Amino acid sequence: MPLPFFKKQLAKVLPSKIKSDEPKSPAYPRLFEPLDLGFTTLKNRIVMGSMHTGLEDRFYHYGKLATYFEARAKGGVGLIITGGISPNKEGWLTPLAGTLNRSGDVIHHKRVTRAVQKHGAKILLQILHSGRYGYHPFVVAPSPIKSPISPFKPRQMSIKNIQATIQDFAHTAWLAKKAGYDGVEIMGSEGYLINQFLSSRTNHRHDEYGGALDNRLKFALQIVQAIREAVGEGFIISFRLPMIELIEDGLTMQEVIKIACSLENAGVTLLNTGIGWHEAKIPTIVTSVPRASFARYTQAVKQAVGIPVIAANRINMPKTAEHILATGQADLVQLARPLLADENWANKAYHHQDELINTCIGCNQACLDHTFAGQKVSCLVNPMACHESEYRLKPAKKPKKIIVIGAGVAGLSAALTAAKRGHQVSIYEARQHIGGQFNYAKVIAGKEEFFETIRYFRHQLDLYQVQIHLGVKVDEVMLNQLSADHVIVATGVTPRMLPTDFIGRDLPQVIGYDELLSGKKIAGDKVAVLGAGGIGFDVAEFLVNGSQVTDAVNEPDYEPVMPSVDDFFEQWGVAKSSHYEQSGGLVSPNPPKPARQVYLLQRSKGKLGKTLNKTTGWVHKAHIKQAGVIQMSGVQYEKITDEGLWVMVDGVLQLLRVDTVVLCIGQESVNDLMPKLGSTPKADFHAIGGAKSAERLDAKRAIKEGFELALWL
Numbered sequence: 001m002p003l004p005f006f007k008k009q010l011a012k013v014l015p016s017k018i019k020s021d022e023p024k025s026p027a028y029p030r031l032f033e034p035l036d037l038g039f040t041t042l043k044n045r046i047v048m049g050s051m052h053t054g055l056e057d058r059f060y061h062y063g064k065l066a067t068y069f070e071a072r073a074k075g076g077v078g079l080i081i082t083g084g085i086s087p088n089k090e091g092w093l094t095p096l097a098g099t100l101n102r103s104g105d106v107i108h109h110k111r112v113t114r115a116v117q118k119h120g121a122k123i124l125l126q127i128l129h130s131g132r133y134g135y136h137p138f139v140v141a142p143s144p145i146k147s148p149i150s151p152f153k154p155r156q157m158s159i160k161n162i163q164a165t166i167q168d169f170a171h172t173a174w175l176a177k178k179a180g181y182d183g184v185e186i187m188g189s190e191g192y193l194i195n196q197f198l199s200s201r202t203n204h205r206h207d208e209y210g211g212a213l214d215n216r217l218k219f220a221l222q223i224v225q226a227i228r229e230a231v232g233e234g235f236i237i238s239f240r241l242p243m244i245e246l247i248e249d250g251l252t253m254q255e256v257i258k259i260a261c262s263l264e265n266a267g268v269t270l271l272n273t274g275i276g277w278h279e280a281k282i283p284t285i286v287t288s289v290p291r292a293s294f295a296r297y298t299q300a301v302k303q304a305v306g307i308p309v310i311a312a313n314r315i316n317m318p319k320t321a322e323h324i325l326a327t328g329q330a331d332l333v334q335l336a337r338p339l340l341a342d343e344n345w346a347n348k349a350y351h352h353q354d355e356l357i358n359t360c361i362g363c364n365q366a367c368l369d370h371t372f373a374g375q376k377v378s379c380l381v382n383p384m385a386c387h388e389s390e391y392r393l394k395p396a397k398k399p400k401k402i403i404v405i406g407a408g409v410a411g412l413s414a415a416l417t418a419a420k421r422g423h424q425v426s427i428y429e430a431r432q433h434i435g436g437q438f439n440y441a442k443v444i445a446g447k448e449e450f451f452e453t454i455r456y457f458r459h460q461l462d463l464y465q466v467q468i469h470l471g472v473k474v475d476e477v478m479l480n481q482l483s484a485d486h487v488i489v490a491t492g493v494t495p496r497m498l499p500t501d502f503i504g505r506d507l508p509q510v511i512g513y514d515e516l517l518s519g520k521k522i523a524g525d526k527v528a529v530l531g532a533g534g535i536g537f538d539v540a541e542f543l544v545n546g547s548q549v550t551d552a553v554n555e556p557d558y559e560p561v562m563p564s565v566d567d568f569f570e571q572w573g574v575a576k577s578s579h580y581e582q583s584g585g586l587v588s589p590n591p592p593k594p595a596r597q598v599y600l601l602q603r604s605k606g607k608l609g610k611t612l613n614k615t616t617g618w619v620h621k622a623h624i625k626q627a628g629v630i631q632m633s634g635v636q637y638e639k640i641t642d643e644g645l646w647v648m649v650d651g652v653l654q655l656l657r658v659d660t661v662v663l664c665i666g667q668e669s670v671n672d673l674m675p676k677l678g679s680t681p682k683a684d685f686h687a688i689g690g691a692k693s694a695e696r697l698d699a700k701r702a703i704k705e706g707f708e709l710a711l712w713l
Contacts, residue, residue: 084128183236189274250584288446408436410689504640524659546595
């Protein structure tokens with residue numbers, strides 16, 4: 001391979017080389033406007049929000065944590081907020097969780113602050129006391145009311161305990177200053193301890209810390225005052241405020257504004273946005289939540305205070321962020337998961353490269369789902385996230401010719417990673433478009449973000465000069481003619497069909513999910529969906545929403561229409577007014593009338609949806625319940641006739657009079673191009689994603705397998 005080409009590829013590997021020249025005019029002038037806080041200046045309005053990664057809890061992981069944060073600081077973020085660190089053991093989220101309450105802890109935290117600040121970013125330590133949300137026997141709360149998300153009933157805090165906890169907050173903040181942090185963020189929302197004091201839902205006290213709002217607010221104000229006294233004036237104090245709690249007996253906006261003004265008077269520098277409690281039954285961050293849905297509530301607070309306010313939740317692209325600032329809804333914007341997905345988000349936005357941003361799709365599969373499973377956090381669309389110290393994107397010692405067969409996300413991930421390392425890569429795809437199964441997901445109402453991943457790969461592959469051959473079905477003869485060093489078989493899966501002897505399997509009303517979601521076939525008014533895994537739930541939601549697939553969805557420049565915020569609020573029962581008067585901002589939900597009658601069936605007994613992801617599955621289940629989907633388990637499929645689907649349930653034969661039967665009964669690998677036993681292929685063959693195994697296939701596994709293979713080649 002010519003040396004100039006290799007040098008060009010090597011330059012592309014380095015994140016700092018996105019563009020060497022300064023843009024003539026910033027695409028997003030407000031986003032990149034510095035913010036003067038009086039005693040210090042933030043270089044732009046982009047805040048990396050707090051996320052617990054699993055690296056904060058052990059001192060021996062702080063080198064990895066520093067590398068992770070440094071990548072985001074180098075990527076152009078103005079302000080970073082760490083994952084929550086407890087001020088004492090009662091405040092742990094889990095046993096032996098991260099704390100900063102000893103002088104010996106300072107040396108480990110200095111590794112983080114130095115790594116961030118050398119790139120011109122500021123960093124805050126978030127102080128989080130879990131209160132009744134803790135998963136350990138030492139939990140405390142303002143009142144002894146058990147949380148629905150923890151098995152432990154909390155002990156009611158005494159006055160002495162409250163005062164000691166206030167001093168613990170101040171001591172942690174003082175140590176944070178010694179460790180080089182530019183400030184701290186006090187976690188006062190999402191149902192954690194301070195929020196538990198603020199809310200009459202969890203504060204049933206009758207002393208000076210309970211009753212009227214002025215009393216319930218006292219704990220938060222005393223924490224702020226104690227911290228300010230401990231750290232002095234030249235130190236940022238951010239307070240994460242519950243802008244809308246989305247729970248019964250929650251705060252009204254008038255009360256939120258009163259709290260905000262009191263915090264400003266107490267010495268808070270910034271007010272950050274918190275939305276909902278962890279026990280709330282309203283989606284707030286999943287894919288189906290429209291972008292920047294809750295910024296209107298942040299704006300209501302901003303109009304009432306004189307200190308900067310940060311907007312948060314489902315802000316994943318620069319255009320959305322700029323709009324929030326331009327319309328006066330906030331002074332800064334907070335991104336959390338979007339900076340897992342792309343550490344260079346800010347630099348790409350600054351250099352007019354939105355099309356190269358690896359957009360967060362709000363799936364939660366490798367971030368929050370990992371957190372709740374006690375695993376290290378990463379990102380479905382970016383396996384490098386939180387593993388920067390383990391994965392090294394090094395230039396290949398000897399560039400090779402690599403053929404990737406299949407342009408699903410597994411193949412795209414392998415091709416892009418290999419090309420970044422300097423390999424010569426070509427992709428062959430039998431269809432006329434890239435994206436594989438993501439092309440089915442992207443047409444589900446609420447999953448429009450999946451378009452963004454396909455867009456990202458398309459532009460990145462072009463940047464790294466990957467040759468893409470669409471509409472080409474590869475066979476063994478063609479492979480021999482291509483004479484590659486490595487062949488990556490990423491041909492994915494095909495939907496499993498009914499057994500050949502099943503009566504009615506060939507009737508025209510029996511269709512696969514791929515035929516439905518590609519627009520090849522249209523379902524009738526009454527539909528039975530066989531299989532209640534992730535695809536079955538997606539199909540059920542597609543059907544009840546009345547979604548239709550058009551040819552436009554396969555056009556490269558197609559931009560999906562995102563759901564309306566007001567429609568979303570009406571469906572789930574959220575007050576539309578930014579100055580809501582309802583407790584917790586809750587109103588009666590009014591879901592739309594379903595477009596079809598849908599039956600969702602599974603063969604195994606028990607509740608449907610057990611295999612869905614923890615942090616998003618409940619949303620899918622709630623949605624199909626709203627839509628009146630009839631859920632049936634323990635079903636034996638007997639036959640399909642022109643009358644409908646015949647099933648056996650508890651020994652009773654039933655007829656479901658449906659117009660269409662959609663099959664979501666599993667998938668089978670497509671790997672016929674893999675060499676047969678005893679053959680001697682000219683290239684090294686590798687199977688990834690669905691071609692490797694169809695069992696428990698998901699995009700997280702597919703993308704990661706492609707990424708890891710390409711790192712090894």
